[in-house]
Amino acid sequence: MNDINIEETVxxxxxxxxxxxxxxxxxxxxxxxxxxxYIRYFTKNGIKTVSPDxxxxxxxxxxxxYDNGKMSAWKxxxxxxxxxxxxxxxVTEKSDLTPLRPWNPSVNRPFQSLWIDNPTxxxxxxxxNIFHLVWKTKKHLxxxxxxxxxxxxxxxxxxxxxxxxxxxxxxxSYFKEYVDNAxxxxxxxxxxxxxxxxxxxxxxxxxxxxxxxxxNGFIHLERLSNWELKQLPPEYNNVVNxxxxxxxxxxxxxxxxxMGSKSAIRQFLFAMEELNVLSISxxxxxxxxxxxxxxxxxxxxxxxxxxxxxxxxxHFLYENxxxxxxxxxxxxxxxxxxxxxxxxxxxNEVKLLLNQPxxxxxxxxxxxxxxxxxxxxxxxxxxxxxxxxTDINWNTCEINITQHKTARPLSVVLQPESSNALIDYLSNxxxxxxxxVFTCMTGVMRPLNSRSASGLVTRxxxxxxxxxxxxxxxxxxxxxxxxxxxxxxxxxxxxIMQLLGHWHPDSMVPYLSVDEQGLKCCTINLAFGQEDNxxx
Numbered sequence: 001m002n003d004i005n006i007e008e009t010v011x012x013x014x015x016x017x018x019x020x021x022x023x024x025x026x027x028x029x030x031x032x033x034x035x036x037x038y039i040r041y042f043t044k045n046g047i048k049t050v051s052p053d054x055x056x057x058x059x060x061x062x063x064x065x066y067d068n069g070k071m072s073a074w075k076x077x078x079x080x081x082x083x084x085x086x087x088x089x090x091v092t093e094k095s096d097l098t099p100l101r102p103w104n105p106s107v108n109r110p111f112q113s114l115w116i117d118n119p120t121x122x123x124x125x126x127x128x129n130i131f132h133l134v135w136k137t138k139k140h141l142x143x144x145x146x147x148x149x150x151x152x153x154x155x156x157x158x159x160x161x162x163x164x165x166x167x168x169x170x171x172x173s174y175f176k177e178y179v180d181n182a183x184x185x186x187x188x189x190x191x192x193x194x195x196x197x198x199x200x201x202x203x204x205x206x207x208x209x210x211x212x213x214x215x216n217g218f219i220h221l222e223r224l225s226n227w228e229l230k231q232l233p234p235e236y237n238n239v240v241n242x243x244x245x246x247x248x249x250x251x252x253x254x255x256x257x258x259m260g261s262k263s264a265i266r267q268f269l270f271a272m273e274e275l276n277v278l279s280i281s282x283x284x285x286x287x288x289x290x291x292x293x294x295x296x297x298x299x300x301x302x303x304x305x306x307x308x309x310x311x312x313x314x315h316f317l318y319e320n321x322x323x324x325x326x327x328x329x330x331x332x333x334x335x336x337x338x339x340x341x342x343x344x345x346x347x348n349e350v351k352l353l354l355n356q357p358x359x360x361x362x363x364x365x366x367x368x369x370x371x372x373x374x375x376x377x378x379x380x381x382x383x384x385x386x387x388x389x390t391d392i393n394w395n396t397c398e399i400n401i402t403q404h405k406t407a408r409p410l411s412v413v414l415q416p417e418s419s420n421a422l423i424d425y426l427s428n429x430x431x432x433x434x435x436x437v438f439t440c441m442t443g444v445m446r447p448l449n450s451r452s453a454s455g456l457v458t459r460x461x462x463x464x465x466x467x468x469x470x471x472x473x474x475x476x477x478x479x480x481x482x483x484x485x486x487x488x489x490x491x492x493x494x495x496i497m498q499l500l501g502h503w504h505p506d507s508m509v510p511y512l513s514v515d516e517q518g519l520k521c522c523t524i525n526l527a528f529g530q531e532d533n534x535x536x
Contacts, residue, residue: 003049004090006042010035016095033075034082037062043194050092055083060108067105113136114155114163128214130166134159137206137213144221145444157199158206166169174214179207210236235267251312254404256382256450261309268310271295280322285330288314292331307331343471344481350375352464356519362429363441367456369421370438374475377412378482378500380405381475385448387437392422403501410501450475 008533011036017027033373042050059080066076085097101110112119112131123129138159141151165178183204190200209219232240247258263310271291277283286480292310296303311328317473345353353369358364374384382404391401414422426437454475461467461474472480479500484495496502 003051004086005047005049006039006086009086009089010039013089013091013095016093021215025171030082034078037079038082038086043115052087055087059083063103063105063108063345101513112398113159116485121344121408123172126173130163130172133174133210134318136220137210140219141209144219146221147442150442152207153198154203154435157202159210159366161203162206174210176211176214179210183207188360206362230270232266232269233273235279236273239280239317239322240269242320243313246316246320247312253312254382260305261411262314264306264309265313267295267306268292269315280317283317283323283327284455285327288327343470344477344484345466349464349466350481354467355462356460356463359424365421365425366441367427369418369425370453370456371460371478372421372479373418375481376415376418378479379412380479380501381450381453383410385436385438385450385453388435389426390435390439392437396421399448406501408501412499481491 004405010031013030014027017030022415037052038055038058042048042054047054062071062076062079066073067070076081080103081097081100084100085095087397088097089095101113101116103110114162117135119129119132119135123132128134138151138155146154164184165182166172166175169175169178186195186200186203187316189195190197211471212219231237243265244258244262245515247253247261248255251258253261268291271294272278272283272287273292274294275287277287277291291302292307295306311331314323316325318328354368354375357371359368370384373379374381377399379387379399379401380403384405387399391399392414393400397419398411399414400409400411402408403410422437430437430439432445434445438448438453440446440448440452455476457478458467461472466472483496483500487493488497
Protein backbone atom coordinates (compact mmCIF):
# COMPACT_ATOMS: atom_id res chain seq x y z
CA MET A 1 0.00 0.00 0.00
CA ASN A 2 1.43 3.39 -1.04
CA ASP A 3 2.02 6.37 1.21
CA ILE A 4 -0.92 8.76 1.45
CA ASN A 5 -0.89 12.53 0.95
CA ILE A 6 -3.43 13.45 3.63
CA GLU A 7 -4.94 16.71 2.28
CA GLU A 8 -4.94 15.57 -1.35
CA THR A 9 -6.55 12.22 -0.56
CA VAL A 10 -9.17 13.81 1.71
CA UNK A 11 -10.24 16.17 -1.09
CA UNK A 12 -10.49 13.28 -3.56
CA UNK A 13 -12.55 11.16 -1.16
CA UNK A 14 -14.94 14.04 -0.40
CA UNK A 15 -15.39 14.72 -4.13
CA UNK A 16 -16.16 11.05 -4.78
CA UNK A 17 -18.67 10.98 -1.90
CA UNK A 18 -20.35 14.09 -3.28
CA UNK A 19 -20.60 12.56 -6.77
CA UNK A 20 -22.30 9.50 -5.28
CA UNK A 21 -25.03 11.59 -3.68
CA UNK A 22 -23.89 11.65 -0.06
CA UNK A 23 -25.76 14.27 1.97
CA UNK A 24 -24.19 17.63 2.81
CA UNK A 25 -24.33 16.73 6.51
CA UNK A 26 -22.41 13.49 5.94
CA UNK A 27 -19.75 15.27 3.87
CA UNK A 28 -19.49 18.03 6.49
CA UNK A 29 -19.13 15.52 9.34
CA UNK A 30 -16.30 13.70 7.56
CA UNK A 31 -14.64 16.98 6.55
CA UNK A 32 -14.60 18.44 10.07
CA UNK A 33 -14.30 15.29 12.21
CA UNK A 34 -13.78 12.04 10.29
CA UNK A 35 -10.92 13.40 8.14
CA UNK A 36 -10.37 16.67 10.01
CA UNK A 37 -8.87 14.88 13.03
CA TYR A 38 -6.13 13.38 10.83
CA ILE A 39 -5.40 16.65 9.00
CA ARG A 40 -5.10 18.61 12.26
CA TYR A 41 -2.89 16.01 13.94
CA PHE A 42 -0.45 15.38 11.09
CA THR A 43 -0.33 19.08 10.02
CA LYS A 44 0.50 20.06 13.61
CA ASN A 45 3.42 17.61 13.49
CA GLY A 46 4.57 18.86 10.07
CA ILE A 47 3.65 15.63 8.29
CA LYS A 48 2.02 15.76 4.85
CA THR A 49 2.50 12.15 3.65
CA VAL A 50 1.67 9.19 5.89
CA SER A 51 1.69 5.40 5.69
CA PRO A 52 -1.23 3.13 6.62
CA ASP A 53 0.70 2.24 9.81
CA UNK A 54 0.78 5.93 10.76
CA UNK A 55 -3.01 6.07 10.41
CA UNK A 56 -3.41 2.94 12.57
CA UNK A 57 -1.13 4.38 15.29
CA UNK A 58 -3.14 7.60 15.37
CA UNK A 59 -6.33 5.53 15.52
CA UNK A 60 -5.07 3.62 18.58
CA UNK A 61 -4.23 6.96 20.26
CA UNK A 62 -7.78 8.20 19.59
CA UNK A 63 -9.21 4.91 20.90
CA UNK A 64 -7.54 5.55 24.25
CA UNK A 65 -9.42 8.87 24.48
CA TYR A 66 -12.69 7.02 23.81
CA ASP A 67 -11.89 4.31 26.39
CA ASN A 68 -11.16 7.02 29.00
CA GLY A 69 -14.48 8.72 28.33
CA LYS A 70 -12.93 11.79 26.66
CA MET A 71 -14.55 11.11 23.29
CA SER A 72 -18.11 10.21 22.29
CA ALA A 73 -18.94 6.96 20.50
CA TRP A 74 -20.19 8.97 17.50
CA LYS A 75 -16.88 10.82 17.13
CA UNK A 76 -14.84 7.62 17.59
CA UNK A 77 -16.78 5.77 14.88
CA UNK A 78 -16.45 8.72 12.48
CA UNK A 79 -12.66 9.02 13.02
CA UNK A 80 -12.18 5.28 12.69
CA UNK A 81 -14.24 5.13 9.52
CA UNK A 82 -12.38 8.16 8.14
CA UNK A 83 -9.04 6.41 8.59
CA UNK A 84 -10.31 3.24 6.87
CA UNK A 85 -11.67 5.33 3.97
CA UNK A 86 -8.29 7.00 3.48
CA UNK A 87 -6.51 3.64 3.37
CA UNK A 88 -9.11 2.09 1.07
CA UNK A 89 -9.16 5.04 -1.37
CA UNK A 90 -5.40 4.95 -1.76
CA VAL A 91 -5.82 1.44 -3.22
CA THR A 92 -9.20 1.43 -4.98
CA GLU A 93 -9.76 5.14 -5.67
CA LYS A 94 -13.32 4.66 -4.44
CA SER A 95 -15.08 5.91 -1.34
CA ASP A 96 -17.06 2.67 -0.92
CA LEU A 97 -16.58 0.96 2.43
CA THR A 98 -18.33 -2.05 3.96
CA PRO A 99 -19.42 -2.03 7.63
CA LEU A 100 -16.37 -2.10 9.89
CA ARG A 101 -15.45 -5.06 12.04
CA PRO A 102 -15.96 -4.63 15.81
CA TRP A 103 -12.97 -3.22 17.64
CA ASN A 104 -10.93 -5.64 19.74
CA PRO A 105 -9.77 -3.63 22.80
CA SER A 106 -7.50 -6.41 24.09
CA VAL A 107 -5.14 -6.07 21.12
CA ASN A 108 -6.10 -2.55 19.94
CA ARG A 109 -7.23 -3.55 16.48
CA PRO A 110 -10.44 -4.71 14.78
CA PHE A 111 -11.55 -8.26 15.30
CA GLN A 112 -10.57 -10.61 12.51
CA SER A 113 -13.63 -11.81 10.63
CA LEU A 114 -14.14 -15.53 10.04
CA TRP A 115 -16.00 -14.61 6.86
CA ILE A 116 -13.48 -12.16 5.39
CA ASP A 117 -10.02 -12.57 6.90
CA ASN A 118 -7.40 -15.30 6.72
CA PRO A 119 -4.98 -16.04 9.56
CA THR A 120 -1.66 -14.23 9.44
CA UNK A 121 1.56 -16.20 8.94
CA UNK A 122 2.25 -15.78 12.64
CA UNK A 123 -1.15 -17.21 13.55
CA UNK A 124 -0.78 -20.12 11.15
CA UNK A 125 2.53 -21.01 12.79
CA UNK A 126 0.86 -21.22 16.23
CA UNK A 127 -1.25 -24.42 16.66
CA UNK A 128 -2.88 -22.93 19.78
CA ASN A 129 -3.92 -19.63 18.18
CA ILE A 130 -7.67 -19.33 18.63
CA PHE A 131 -8.37 -17.53 15.35
CA HIS A 132 -6.33 -20.09 13.44
CA LEU A 133 -8.28 -22.93 15.07
CA VAL A 134 -11.79 -21.52 14.51
CA TRP A 135 -10.91 -20.48 10.94
CA LYS A 136 -9.54 -23.96 10.19
CA THR A 137 -12.63 -25.61 11.72
CA LYS A 138 -14.93 -23.46 9.59
CA LYS A 139 -12.98 -24.35 6.44
CA HIS A 140 -13.25 -28.07 7.25
CA LEU A 141 -17.02 -27.76 7.74
CA UNK A 142 -17.27 -26.28 4.26
CA UNK A 143 -15.14 -29.09 2.79
CA UNK A 144 -17.33 -31.73 4.44
CA UNK A 145 -20.23 -30.54 2.32
CA UNK A 146 -22.47 -28.83 4.89
CA UNK A 147 -24.94 -26.34 3.47
CA UNK A 148 -24.14 -22.64 3.72
CA UNK A 149 -26.97 -22.33 6.26
CA UNK A 150 -25.48 -24.99 8.55
CA UNK A 151 -21.98 -23.48 8.30
CA UNK A 152 -23.42 -20.06 9.10
CA UNK A 153 -25.22 -21.33 12.21
CA UNK A 154 -22.15 -23.21 13.51
CA UNK A 155 -20.00 -20.14 12.83
CA UNK A 156 -22.22 -17.34 14.14
CA UNK A 157 -23.70 -19.18 17.13
CA UNK A 158 -20.67 -21.31 17.95
CA UNK A 159 -17.22 -20.52 16.58
CA UNK A 160 -17.61 -16.73 16.65
CA UNK A 161 -18.91 -16.87 20.22
CA UNK A 162 -15.88 -18.93 21.26
CA UNK A 163 -13.51 -16.57 19.46
CA UNK A 164 -15.01 -13.50 21.14
CA UNK A 165 -14.89 -15.29 24.51
CA UNK A 166 -11.13 -15.70 24.25
CA UNK A 167 -10.61 -12.10 23.19
CA UNK A 168 -12.76 -10.88 26.09
CA UNK A 169 -10.50 -12.84 28.42
CA UNK A 170 -7.45 -11.12 26.93
CA UNK A 171 -5.94 -14.14 25.22
CA UNK A 172 -5.43 -15.36 21.67
CA SER A 173 -4.51 -18.91 22.75
CA TYR A 174 -7.07 -21.71 22.96
CA PHE A 175 -8.23 -22.56 26.49
CA LYS A 176 -10.60 -25.52 26.73
CA GLU A 177 -11.71 -24.44 30.21
CA TYR A 178 -13.17 -21.19 28.83
CA VAL A 179 -15.14 -23.11 26.23
CA ASP A 180 -16.41 -25.78 28.64
CA ASN A 181 -17.64 -23.11 31.05
CA ALA A 182 -19.39 -21.26 28.22
CA UNK A 183 -21.17 -24.46 27.14
CA UNK A 184 -22.28 -25.15 30.74
CA UNK A 185 -23.63 -21.59 31.00
CA UNK A 186 -25.54 -22.02 27.73
CA UNK A 187 -26.89 -25.33 29.03
CA UNK A 188 -28.28 -23.57 32.10
CA UNK A 189 -29.83 -20.84 29.94
CA UNK A 190 -31.44 -23.48 27.74
CA UNK A 191 -32.87 -25.41 30.72
CA UNK A 192 -34.28 -22.13 32.06
CA UNK A 193 -35.96 -21.46 28.72
CA UNK A 194 -33.90 -18.32 28.01
CA UNK A 195 -32.43 -19.57 24.72
CA UNK A 196 -33.47 -22.10 22.08
CA UNK A 197 -32.16 -25.65 21.95
CA UNK A 198 -30.60 -24.88 18.56
CA UNK A 199 -28.54 -21.99 19.96
CA UNK A 200 -27.27 -24.21 22.78
CA UNK A 201 -26.57 -27.19 20.52
CA UNK A 202 -24.75 -25.07 17.92
CA UNK A 203 -22.33 -23.80 20.59
CA UNK A 204 -21.91 -27.26 22.10
CA UNK A 205 -21.27 -28.84 18.69
CA UNK A 206 -18.84 -26.07 17.71
CA UNK A 207 -16.98 -26.55 21.00
CA UNK A 208 -16.67 -30.29 20.34
CA UNK A 209 -15.46 -29.75 16.76
CA UNK A 210 -12.94 -27.12 17.86
CA UNK A 211 -11.49 -29.39 20.54
CA UNK A 212 -11.21 -32.24 18.03
CA UNK A 213 -9.45 -29.91 15.59
CA UNK A 214 -7.01 -28.80 18.31
CA UNK A 215 -6.32 -32.40 19.35
CA ASN A 216 -6.26 -34.24 16.01
CA GLY A 217 -5.95 -31.58 13.31
CA PHE A 218 -9.20 -32.74 11.64
CA ILE A 219 -12.89 -33.15 12.46
CA HIS A 220 -15.68 -35.72 12.03
CA LEU A 221 -19.38 -34.96 11.84
CA GLU A 222 -20.49 -37.38 14.53
CA ARG A 223 -23.53 -37.26 16.76
CA LEU A 224 -22.79 -35.74 20.17
CA SER A 225 -23.19 -38.01 23.17
CA ASN A 226 -25.86 -37.18 25.71
CA TRP A 227 -25.07 -34.33 28.07
CA GLU A 228 -23.01 -35.42 31.08
CA LEU A 229 -22.97 -39.03 29.87
CA LYS A 230 -21.45 -41.20 32.59
CA GLN A 231 -17.99 -42.47 31.64
CA LEU A 232 -16.73 -46.00 32.15
CA PRO A 233 -13.33 -46.72 33.68
CA PRO A 234 -10.61 -46.63 30.97
CA GLU A 235 -10.18 -50.42 30.77
CA TYR A 236 -13.92 -51.03 30.41
CA ASN A 237 -14.26 -48.25 27.86
CA ASN A 238 -11.47 -49.73 25.72
CA VAL A 239 -13.01 -53.19 25.87
CA VAL A 240 -16.42 -51.85 24.81
CA ASN A 241 -14.79 -50.13 21.82
CA UNK A 242 -13.01 -53.38 20.95
CA UNK A 243 -16.35 -55.20 21.13
CA UNK A 244 -18.03 -52.68 18.79
CA UNK A 245 -15.21 -53.07 16.24
CA UNK A 246 -15.36 -56.84 16.52
CA UNK A 247 -19.15 -56.96 16.16
CA UNK A 248 -19.06 -54.72 13.08
CA UNK A 249 -16.46 -56.95 11.40
CA UNK A 250 -17.34 -60.47 12.49
CA UNK A 251 -20.96 -60.64 13.65
CA UNK A 252 -24.14 -60.72 11.60
CA UNK A 253 -25.82 -58.17 13.82
CA UNK A 254 -27.32 -55.03 12.30
CA UNK A 255 -25.60 -51.75 13.13
CA UNK A 256 -28.66 -50.61 15.12
CA UNK A 257 -28.58 -53.85 17.16
CA UNK A 258 -24.88 -53.37 17.91
CA MET A 259 -25.45 -49.83 19.17
CA GLY A 260 -28.38 -51.03 21.28
CA SER A 261 -26.15 -53.74 22.72
CA LYS A 262 -23.55 -51.13 23.57
CA SER A 263 -26.03 -49.40 25.87
CA ALA A 264 -26.89 -52.64 27.72
CA ILE A 265 -23.20 -53.59 28.04
CA ARG A 266 -22.42 -50.17 29.50
CA GLN A 267 -25.14 -50.68 32.13
CA PHE A 268 -23.74 -54.13 32.92
CA LEU A 269 -20.23 -52.71 33.39
CA PHE A 270 -21.53 -49.85 35.52
CA ALA A 271 -23.15 -52.49 37.73
CA MET A 272 -19.79 -54.29 37.96
CA GLU A 273 -18.15 -50.98 38.88
CA GLU A 274 -20.68 -50.54 41.71
CA LEU A 275 -19.51 -53.94 42.97
CA ASN A 276 -15.92 -52.59 42.96
CA VAL A 277 -14.99 -54.86 40.05
CA LEU A 278 -12.93 -52.44 37.96
CA SER A 279 -11.14 -54.92 35.72
CA ILE A 280 -12.12 -57.81 33.44
CA SER A 281 -9.76 -59.98 35.51
CA UNK A 282 -12.17 -59.57 38.43
CA UNK A 283 -15.07 -61.24 36.60
CA UNK A 284 -16.46 -64.43 38.12
CA UNK A 285 -19.80 -66.20 38.21
CA UNK A 286 -20.92 -64.53 41.45
CA UNK A 287 -20.12 -60.94 40.44
CA UNK A 288 -21.75 -61.42 37.03
CA UNK A 289 -24.98 -62.67 38.60
CA UNK A 290 -24.95 -59.83 41.14
CA UNK A 291 -24.43 -57.28 38.36
CA UNK A 292 -27.34 -58.70 36.36
CA UNK A 293 -29.54 -58.55 39.46
CA UNK A 294 -28.64 -54.86 39.87
CA UNK A 295 -29.50 -54.24 36.22
CA UNK A 296 -32.98 -55.69 36.69
CA UNK A 297 -33.88 -52.65 38.80
CA UNK A 298 -33.12 -50.34 35.85
CA UNK A 299 -35.06 -52.23 33.18
CA UNK A 300 -38.77 -51.87 33.90
CA UNK A 301 -39.57 -53.62 30.61
CA UNK A 302 -37.60 -56.76 31.43
CA UNK A 303 -34.05 -57.91 30.83
CA UNK A 304 -34.57 -60.08 27.75
CA UNK A 305 -32.85 -57.82 25.21
CA UNK A 306 -30.16 -56.77 27.70
CA UNK A 307 -29.35 -60.40 28.52
CA UNK A 308 -28.92 -61.14 24.84
CA UNK A 309 -26.36 -58.31 24.59
CA UNK A 310 -24.50 -59.39 27.73
CA UNK A 311 -24.24 -62.98 26.49
CA UNK A 312 -22.70 -61.80 23.23
CA UNK A 313 -20.28 -59.57 25.16
CA UNK A 314 -19.20 -62.34 27.55
CA HIS A 315 -18.66 -64.70 24.64
CA PHE A 316 -16.58 -62.00 22.92
CA LEU A 317 -14.40 -61.67 26.04
CA TYR A 318 -13.75 -65.42 26.08
CA GLU A 319 -13.20 -65.77 22.34
CA ASN A 320 -10.70 -62.89 22.27
CA UNK A 321 -8.69 -63.95 25.32
CA UNK A 322 -9.91 -61.34 27.81
CA UNK A 323 -11.20 -64.15 30.08
CA UNK A 324 -10.15 -67.80 30.40
CA UNK A 325 -13.72 -68.92 31.11
CA UNK A 326 -16.79 -68.48 28.93
CA UNK A 327 -19.07 -66.87 31.53
CA UNK A 328 -22.12 -67.25 29.28
CA UNK A 329 -22.88 -70.43 31.22
CA UNK A 330 -23.31 -68.29 34.36
CA UNK A 331 -26.12 -66.29 32.82
CA UNK A 332 -29.74 -67.21 33.63
CA UNK A 333 -31.28 -69.40 30.95
CA UNK A 334 -34.77 -67.92 31.14
CA UNK A 335 -35.81 -64.30 31.49
CA UNK A 336 -39.38 -63.17 31.98
CA UNK A 337 -40.60 -61.04 29.10
CA UNK A 338 -42.58 -57.90 29.75
CA UNK A 339 -44.25 -57.02 26.48
CA UNK A 340 -46.05 -53.78 25.81
CA UNK A 341 -47.83 -53.69 22.50
CA UNK A 342 -48.02 -50.30 20.88
CA UNK A 343 -51.05 -49.34 18.85
CA UNK A 344 -51.26 -48.12 15.30
CA UNK A 345 -53.11 -45.04 14.11
CA UNK A 346 -56.86 -44.67 13.61
CA UNK A 347 -58.20 -43.52 10.25
CA ASN A 348 -58.68 -39.96 11.54
CA GLU A 349 -55.15 -39.91 12.93
CA VAL A 350 -53.76 -41.14 9.61
CA LYS A 351 -55.49 -38.22 7.86
CA LEU A 352 -54.08 -35.76 10.40
CA LEU A 353 -50.60 -37.21 9.97
CA LEU A 354 -50.68 -37.06 6.17
CA ASN A 355 -51.82 -33.43 6.28
CA GLN A 356 -48.70 -32.30 8.17
CA PRO A 357 -46.00 -32.33 5.44
CA UNK A 358 -45.98 -29.19 3.28
CA UNK A 359 -46.07 -30.83 -0.14
CA UNK A 360 -45.07 -27.57 -1.83
CA UNK A 361 -41.55 -27.92 -0.39
CA UNK A 362 -38.80 -30.44 -1.16
CA UNK A 363 -38.70 -31.76 2.39
CA UNK A 364 -42.49 -31.99 2.53
CA UNK A 365 -42.62 -34.06 -0.67
CA UNK A 366 -40.02 -36.43 0.76
CA UNK A 367 -41.75 -36.77 4.15
CA UNK A 368 -45.16 -37.34 2.56
CA UNK A 369 -43.74 -40.07 0.32
CA UNK A 370 -42.17 -41.79 3.33
CA UNK A 371 -45.42 -41.69 5.32
CA UNK A 372 -47.62 -43.00 2.50
CA UNK A 373 -45.13 -45.72 1.58
CA UNK A 374 -44.86 -46.93 5.18
CA UNK A 375 -48.63 -46.88 5.71
CA UNK A 376 -49.43 -48.74 2.48
CA UNK A 377 -46.59 -51.30 2.45
CA UNK A 378 -45.77 -51.84 6.14
CA UNK A 379 -42.04 -51.65 5.39
CA UNK A 380 -39.74 -51.13 8.34
CA UNK A 381 -37.85 -47.84 8.71
CA UNK A 382 -34.53 -49.62 8.07
CA UNK A 383 -35.83 -50.92 4.74
CA UNK A 384 -37.39 -47.64 3.61
CA UNK A 385 -34.22 -45.60 4.22
CA UNK A 386 -32.21 -48.23 2.31
CA UNK A 387 -34.65 -48.32 -0.59
CA UNK A 388 -32.92 -47.86 -3.96
CA UNK A 389 -34.28 -46.76 -7.30
CA THR A 390 -33.48 -50.20 -8.70
CA ASP A 391 -35.71 -51.83 -6.05
CA ILE A 392 -38.81 -50.26 -7.65
CA ASN A 393 -40.36 -52.01 -10.64
CA TRP A 394 -42.56 -49.32 -12.18
CA ASN A 395 -43.95 -51.71 -14.82
CA THR A 396 -45.39 -54.16 -12.29
CA CYS A 397 -45.86 -51.56 -9.50
CA GLU A 398 -43.80 -53.63 -7.06
CA ILE A 399 -40.96 -53.08 -4.63
CA ASN A 400 -38.51 -55.97 -4.34
CA ILE A 401 -35.98 -55.83 -1.51
CA THR A 402 -33.93 -58.00 0.82
CA GLN A 403 -35.06 -57.14 4.33
CA HIS A 404 -32.32 -55.60 6.43
CA LYS A 405 -33.51 -57.21 9.66
CA THR A 406 -34.06 -60.78 8.46
CA ALA A 407 -31.98 -60.89 5.23
CA ARG A 408 -35.02 -62.49 3.56
CA PRO A 409 -36.43 -61.33 0.20
CA LEU A 410 -39.71 -59.43 0.21
CA SER A 411 -42.02 -58.16 -2.54
CA VAL A 412 -44.74 -55.61 -1.82
CA VAL A 413 -47.32 -54.00 -4.07
CA LEU A 414 -46.91 -50.29 -4.76
CA GLN A 415 -50.33 -48.66 -4.32
CA PRO A 416 -51.33 -45.74 -6.61
CA GLU A 417 -51.04 -43.11 -3.85
CA SER A 418 -47.57 -44.33 -2.88
CA SER A 419 -46.53 -44.47 -6.52
CA ASN A 420 -47.75 -40.90 -7.15
CA ALA A 421 -46.00 -39.60 -4.04
CA LEU A 422 -42.71 -41.25 -5.06
CA ILE A 423 -42.94 -39.91 -8.62
CA ASP A 424 -43.69 -36.40 -7.35
CA TYR A 425 -40.66 -36.56 -5.03
CA LEU A 426 -38.22 -38.15 -7.49
CA SER A 427 -39.18 -36.05 -10.51
CA ASN A 428 -39.44 -32.66 -8.76
CA UNK A 429 -36.87 -32.93 -5.96
CA UNK A 430 -34.38 -35.68 -6.83
CA UNK A 431 -33.12 -34.72 -10.28
CA UNK A 432 -29.93 -36.72 -9.83
CA UNK A 433 -28.69 -40.27 -10.25
CA UNK A 434 -27.96 -41.02 -6.57
CA UNK A 435 -29.05 -44.66 -6.05
CA UNK A 436 -30.92 -44.26 -2.75
CA VAL A 437 -34.49 -42.95 -2.89
CA PHE A 438 -34.69 -41.00 0.36
CA THR A 439 -31.81 -38.67 1.18
CA CYS A 440 -30.94 -36.03 3.75
CA MET A 441 -31.91 -32.49 2.81
CA THR A 442 -28.74 -30.90 4.21
CA GLY A 443 -25.02 -31.44 3.69
CA VAL A 444 -23.52 -33.89 1.24
CA MET A 445 -25.81 -36.25 -0.67
CA ARG A 446 -26.33 -39.27 1.58
CA PRO A 447 -29.18 -41.67 2.40
CA LEU A 448 -31.48 -40.92 5.29
CA ASN A 449 -30.85 -43.10 8.34
CA SER A 450 -33.37 -44.92 10.53
CA ARG A 451 -32.95 -42.52 13.44
CA SER A 452 -33.74 -39.51 11.25
CA ALA A 453 -36.75 -41.26 9.70
CA SER A 454 -38.12 -42.11 13.13
CA GLY A 455 -37.45 -38.56 14.29
CA LEU A 456 -39.36 -36.99 11.41
CA VAL A 457 -42.40 -39.22 12.14
CA THR A 458 -42.29 -38.24 15.81
CA ARG A 459 -42.07 -34.57 14.82
CA UNK A 460 -45.07 -34.89 12.49
CA UNK A 461 -47.03 -36.71 15.22
CA UNK A 462 -46.41 -33.78 17.57
CA UNK A 463 -47.51 -31.32 14.91
CA UNK A 464 -50.70 -33.33 14.38
CA UNK A 465 -51.38 -33.44 18.13
CA UNK A 466 -51.37 -37.26 18.27
CA UNK A 467 -48.01 -37.82 19.97
CA UNK A 468 -48.34 -40.41 22.72
CA UNK A 469 -45.12 -42.36 23.42
CA UNK A 470 -46.88 -44.66 25.91
CA UNK A 471 -49.30 -45.85 23.21
CA UNK A 472 -47.32 -45.50 19.96
CA UNK A 473 -43.70 -45.92 19.04
CA UNK A 474 -42.72 -43.55 16.23
CA UNK A 475 -42.09 -45.05 12.82
CA UNK A 476 -43.02 -48.60 13.84
CA UNK A 477 -46.60 -47.47 14.50
CA UNK A 478 -46.96 -46.92 10.74
CA UNK A 479 -46.11 -50.59 10.21
CA UNK A 480 -48.46 -51.55 13.04
CA UNK A 481 -51.24 -49.54 11.36
CA UNK A 482 -50.74 -51.46 8.11
CA UNK A 483 -50.78 -54.88 9.81
CA UNK A 484 -53.76 -54.09 12.02
CA UNK A 485 -55.81 -52.78 9.09
CA UNK A 486 -55.17 -56.02 7.20
CA UNK A 487 -56.23 -58.02 10.23
CA UNK A 488 -59.42 -56.00 10.67
CA UNK A 489 -60.28 -56.53 6.99
CA UNK A 490 -60.17 -60.30 7.71
CA UNK A 491 -57.07 -60.92 5.61
CA UNK A 492 -55.74 -64.44 6.34
CA UNK A 493 -52.97 -64.48 8.92
CA UNK A 494 -50.61 -66.36 6.63
CA UNK A 495 -50.96 -63.66 3.95
CA ILE A 496 -50.39 -60.88 6.51
CA MET A 497 -47.19 -62.61 7.58
CA GLN A 498 -46.00 -62.68 3.98
CA LEU A 499 -46.85 -58.99 3.41
CA LEU A 500 -45.05 -57.96 6.59
CA GLY A 501 -42.04 -60.17 5.88
CA HIS A 502 -42.57 -62.29 9.01
CA TRP A 503 -41.53 -65.92 9.08
CA HIS A 504 -42.50 -66.95 12.63
CA PRO A 505 -46.17 -67.11 13.77
CA ASP A 506 -45.29 -65.45 17.10
CA SER A 507 -44.53 -62.27 15.19
CA MET A 508 -48.27 -61.82 14.70
CA VAL A 509 -49.00 -61.71 18.45
CA PRO A 510 -48.62 -57.90 18.76
CA TYR A 511 -51.10 -57.35 15.91
CA LEU A 512 -53.62 -59.79 17.37
CA SER A 513 -53.24 -58.18 20.79
CA VAL A 514 -54.20 -54.69 19.59
CA ASP A 515 -57.07 -55.81 17.33
CA GLU A 516 -59.75 -54.83 19.82
CA GLN A 517 -62.68 -55.53 17.51
CA GLY A 518 -61.40 -58.98 16.65
CA LEU A 519 -60.83 -59.84 20.29
CA LYS A 520 -64.39 -58.84 21.15
CA CYS A 521 -65.67 -61.45 18.71
CA CYS A 522 -63.77 -64.12 20.63
CA THR A 523 -65.32 -63.42 24.03
CA ILE A 524 -67.28 -66.13 25.86
CA ASN A 525 -70.63 -65.30 27.43
CA LEU A 526 -70.23 -66.08 31.14
CA ALA A 527 -73.86 -65.27 32.04
CA PHE A 528 -75.93 -68.43 31.81
CA GLY A 529 -79.44 -68.08 30.44
CA GLN A 530 -82.60 -69.60 31.94
CA GLU A 531 -82.59 -72.54 29.56
CA ASP A 532 -79.01 -73.35 30.50
CA ASN A 533 -79.96 -73.36 34.19
CA UNK A 534 -82.82 -75.78 33.53
CA UNK A 535 -80.48 -78.13 31.75
CA UNK A 536 -78.18 -78.10 34.74
